[in-house]
Amino acid sequence: MANSNFRLYVDFDGTVTDIDVGNGIFARFIRKELLEKGWHEEIINEWKAERLSSLQCLTMDCANSVATEDEMKEELKNYPLTEGFVETAQFCQTNEIPLMILSDGLDYYIDHILKMHGLENIDFKANHLIFGESTLGVEFPHSEYGCGKCGNCKRWHMRTHSKQGECVIYVGDGYSDRYAIKSADVVFARRDLEAYCKRENIDYHPFETFHEVLSYLKSGHEDI
Numbered sequence: 132m133a134n135s136n137f138r139l140y141v142d143f144d145g146t147v148t149d150i151d152v153g154n155g156i157f158a159r160f161i162r163k164e165l166l167e168k169g170w171h172e173e174i175i176n177e178w179k180a181e182r183l184s185s186l187q188c189l190t191m192d193c194a195n196s197v198a199t200e201d202e203m204k205e206e207l208k209n210y211p212l213t214e215g216f217v218e219t220a221q222f223c224q225t226n227e228i229p230l231m232i233l234s235d236g237l238d239y240y241i242d243h244i245l246k247m248h249g250l251e252n253i254d255f256k257a258n259h260l261i262f263g264e265s266t267l268g269v270e271f272p273h274s275e276y277g278c279g280k281c282g283n284c285k286r287w288h289m290r291t292h293s294k295q296g297e298c299v300i301y302v303g304d305g306y307s308d309r310y311a312i313k314s315a316d317v318v319f320a321r322r323d324l325e326a327y328c329k330r331e332n333i334d335y336h337p338f339e340t341f342h343e344v345l346s347y348l349k350s351g352h353e354d355i
């Protein structure tokens with residue numbers, strides 16, 4: 132029997148999807164001459180070193196990427212969901228566990244990929260992709276609520292939606308999740324987020340697929 136006090140927040144890139152879609156689309160659509168110079172990797176390294184905000188990175192990446200909507204849709208066929216996510220989403224819906232995707236990536240690909248899998252009922256918050264005349268563009272509808280380090284402040288959404296007495300679970304894989312987990316009672320981490328949790332002595336559950344998360348939800352156990 133599921134615990135009705137659970138609330139689940141999940142990152143998208145590299146969490147809901149097995150591969151990071153944001154990195155993938157920029158690796159595909161950033162101007163060739165910049166890609167060959169390793170420009171995108173430099174930007175990512177600057178972001179990880181906290182010398183650039185994700186807002187700055189995304190703005191630069193989009194401004195230097197060229198793609199039509201049809202090309203983007205074709206590219207988005209290459210990103211399978213992480214195993215067990217569909218079942219987890221169904222379990223949440225059946226058991227009225229609130230599930231929200233929080234992403235510092237782009238709304239277009241989240242919406243498109245969710246629809247590809249019949250998951251369009253899942254609520255998500257992300258930055259807004261624009262198909263411009265010559266390049267991609269991005270808007271940050273939620274940026275004003277954060278400290279400026281992220282385009283989309285996940286902690287703000289968590290504070291806004293979570294209710295007192297709930298057991299807040301966060302599932303993520305990367306650096307964009309390092310602030311969000313401070314607002315969670317239970318953390319599931321893999322890849323860069325797992326390394327971060329280890330380094331900072333933050334309690335977490337390791338995961339490879341969503342089956343681990345689903346088992347936890349089914350157990351109804353709260354370890355807070």
Ligand SMILES: [Mg+2]
Binds near residue numbers: 144303304
């Ligand atoms: Mg991620």
